[in-house]
Amino acid sequence: MTSQxxxxxxxxxxxxxAGCVLANRMSADPDCRVTLLDDGPDLRQDAIPAAVDGPNFLDALHEPGRTHADLLAKRTTDAEASPYPRGRGLGGSSAVNAMVALRGSEQQYRDWGWSDAHRAWDRVQIPAEAAAEAELGVVDRALIAAAPRTERARLTRRAGRRITSAEAYLWPVLDRPNLVVRPNTAADRLRISGRRVTGVHLVDGTSIDADHVVVAAGAIHTPAILLRSGLDTPGIGQGLQDHPAAPLTLLLRGGVDNRPGGLVIGTLLHQHIGEDLVQLLPMNHIGRLPGAERLALFMPALMTPSGAEGTVTIDNEGQPLVDFALLSDADDRAALGAAVRLALDVLSQPSFTDIVETVYIDEHGTTADALADDTTLQTWLRSRAGDYVHASSSCAMGVVVDDHFSVVGYEGLSICDASIFPNIPDANTHLPVTMAAERFCMRETMSA
Ligand SMILES: Cc1cc2nc3c(=O)[nH]c(=O)nc-3n(C[C@H](O)[C@H](O)[C@H](O)COP(=O)(O)OP(=O)(O)OC[C@H]3O[C@@H](n4cnc5c(N)ncnc54)[C@H](O)[C@@H]3O)c2cc1C
Incomplete structure (x- = not known):
């Protein structure tokens, strides 16, 4: 692309x-200089940790330095804050996520007015490859037998290897003279002169000048950076969402081989309940934790929540305080309750009862029988409902950013990551974020 x-x-x-897409596309313009910063470690072709490459994303999450380990979040109003995983370093969450590759419904993008979404999808360079039959785990196989509409999950892999956003978008362009990639470089706050952003102050005390800053630090850290910087745009950190989910722990019968090193998620089942979309997601194992050899998970999740009461604020030190306020909406509570009933029905099928000894709903040994009546089910959901690690919409388009991803009230500042979705996509969020970043770059190219 050329410009004057x-x-x-x-x-x-x-x-x-998002950030890897932006670095690739913006540096394709020789009239641009691009500096890409990340708080976390490098990820280069000659040094990919085996855990990032492998089938078990739970191992990738334990790779040193690859998550923001000190980040906590409250899931529901009744719950205590507990660790919330976010990727860190080149590739971000794409290097540690569960690799499920879904686009979400075309209708939601039309509802957002993203009439060019199909063109942005055409540019996406992340592969989506169905899990191989031989890799499916015991819970995958039980789900296929119980529900014939179960899909083999498409994963962001090629030839069985994870393709991170760094591999897809950064590695091919690392030799561009106008692109500087700086891992282990944390942004503290934006440098602002009047209403214009003129650069970034780094945590190490130095700063970098810029004509334009794009904050792509994810739906938790992006609003935290903006709030630390003292921006007065209304709505920053408001409207945070995730897909509410209800983890059911499966104690497998003795002798059932759930291969803790293997593929964690190989299948998915989607079902509409009324107007709500539910995803049933099996996890064949929960990693290599001592004592967890016989444990697996079955997770009903609500992909179309209405509630958007979640918030990201900052503490006195400028660090994020996260409250997802999941299930604050009565319709969401009813829909997730119905999803749990559907999941329990699936678990009562012979393919599951053959391999599952007990279904637990907490770590105190309470079994799923306790959920027989709706009042108990709703009480359990209010205290135990979990997230789906899909933080979204904390700087939503139409509120904090305009249709061009520019932050309202400031010059020289855009946001492009999971924060900007007008509401949470009805699919796992990595591919939708990638498409949104491609869309940002298409629009920038056109306005150049
Ligand atoms: C454990 C896990 C499993 C998931 N599973 C799936 C899945 O199977 N399928 C799916 O579609 N989605 C999944 N997701 C969600 C998906 O990966 C994310 O929605 C998506 O990657 C978010 O992209 P992003 O660009 O908004 O943020 P990220 O990819 O998280 O990138 C943000 C980057 O900003 C950096 N950063 C933060 N603060 C600063 C700072 N101050 N200075 C410099 N850099 C900073 C971070 O280190 C990080 O690298 C999962 C996420 C997690 C964590």
């Missing part, structure tokens, strides 16, 4: 699912 503009320096804060 003078050379412009872009800083992209965050090298995750």
């Amino acid at each position: 503009r003078p050379a412009r320096h872009w800083i992209i804060v965050g090298a995750g699912s």
Whole structure:
């Protein structure tokens, strides 16, 4: 792409699912200089940790430095804050996620007014490959037998290897003279002069000048950076969402081989309950934790929540305080309750009773029989409902950013990551974020 503009320096804060796309596409313009920053470690072709490459994303999550280990979040109003995983380093969450590759419904993008979404999808370079039959685990096989509409999960892999956003988008362009990639470089806050953003102050006390900053630090850290910077745009950190989910723990019968090193998620079942979309997601094992050899998970999740009461604020030190306020909406509570009933029905099928000894609903040994009446089910959901690690919409388009991803009230500042969805996509969020980033770049190219 060529333009008549003078050379412009872009800083992209965050090298995750969105940031890698932005660095690739913006540096294709020789009139741009691009600096890509990430708080976390490098990820280069000659040094991919085996855990990132392998089939078990739970191992990737334990790879040193690859998550923001100190991040906590409250899931529901009644719950205590507990660790909330977010990827860190080149590739961001794409290097540690469960690799499920879904686009979400075309209707939701039309509802958002993203009439060019199909063109953005055409540009997406992340592969989606069905899990191999031989890799399916015991819970996958039980689900296929219980519900013939079960799909083999498509995963962001090629030839059985994870393709991170760094591999797909950054590695091919690392030799561009106008692209500087700086891992282990944390942004503290934006440098602002009047209403114009002029650069980024780093945590190490230095700063970098820029003509334009794109914050792509994810739906938790992006609003935290904006709030630390003192921006006065209304709505920053408001409207945070995730897909509410209800984890059911399966104690497998003795002798059932659930292969803790293997593929965690190989199948998915989608079902509409009324107007709500539910995803039933089996986890064949829960990793290599001592004592967990016979444990697996079955997770009904609500993919179309209405509630958007979640918030990201900051504490006195400027660190994120996260409250998802999941299930604050009565319709969401009813829909997730119905999803749990559907999941329990699936678990009562012979293919599951053959391999599952007990279904637990907490770590105190309470079994799923306790959920027989709706009042108990709703009480359990209010305290135990979990997230789906799909934080979204904390700087929503139409509120914090305009249709061009520009932050309302400021010059030289955009946001492009999971924060900007008008509401949470009805699918797992990595591919939708990638498409949104491609869409940002298409629009920037056209306005150049
Ligand atoms: C454990 C897990 C499992 C998941 N499973 C799936 C799945 O199977 N399928 C799916 O579609 N989605 C999945 N997701 C969600 C999906 O991966 C994310 O929605 C998506 O990757 C978010 O992209 P992003 O660009 O918004 O943020 P990220 O990819 O998280 O990137 C943000 C980057 O910003 C960096 N950053 C943060 N703060 C700063 C700072 N101050 N300075 C510099 N850099 C900073 C971070 O280190 C990070 O690298 C999962 C997520 C997790 C964590």
